[in-house]
Amino acid sequence: MALSTFFAEPFYSLADFDRLFDEAFNARTSAVSPRQQGDNSVSRPMRPRMDLHEDQEKNLVTATFELPGxxxxxxxxxxxxNILTVSGESTISSERDEKGYSVRERRYGKFSRSLPIPQGIKPEEIKASMENxxxxxTFPRTTPEQAPKKITIS
Known part of the structure; x- marks a missing residue:
């Protein structure tokens, strides 16, 4: 996306603005050409979006990742x-060839997202589910050993 196109079109989202900076930064720092497919599409790393919610009452952290398809x-x-890593690979459909595409915005390839988890969390305390x-x-926010304890003054 050219900078002149970005400012000429008033309905771009913040995600488009982020992509503009990502493309500029990757073009300057990447040793690999951004045009890896040989056509005029720009390769961008796949980075799934994530929401992170902490529930202090239930002592629970919930991370939700968008992984469409x-x-x-x-x-x-x-x-x-103490680092939880979600990784995988999204593949492009092999039933369609590369010719005939005018626009190709869907991302594919390997991805990885990592987030720190509290010290002392056991793997069996981490629960995961996937739907649509x-x-x-989900995992505990803190372990019982790390919870604050009241000390009475004598």
Whole structure:
């Protein structure tokens, strides 16, 4: 997206503005050409959107990831060194060839999102479910050992 096009069209969203900066930054720092497919589409890294909600009353954190078109078999969730990583791969349909596309905005390829989890959370305390392309991961906000304890003054 050219900068002149961005400012000429009044109905671009903030996501388009973010994409403009991502494309500019990636073009300057990437050693790989942004035109990897050989046509005039620009390759952008796939980064699923995420909502993160903390419920202090229930001591629960809920991370919700948008993964449209993916099934749970295409998604992996790993925990290592108190980092929860959601990764996977979205593939392009092989039934359509590259010719004939005027616009191709759907992203495909490998993706990964990571977020820190509290110290002491056990993997069995992390729950995940996926429905209609939305992955929901829940885990405790703190462990009972980390909860504040009242100390009486004698």
């Amino acid at each position: 993916l099934s749970k078999e295409n998604v992996q969730i790993d925990v290592r060194d 392309g939305v992955l929901t991961v």
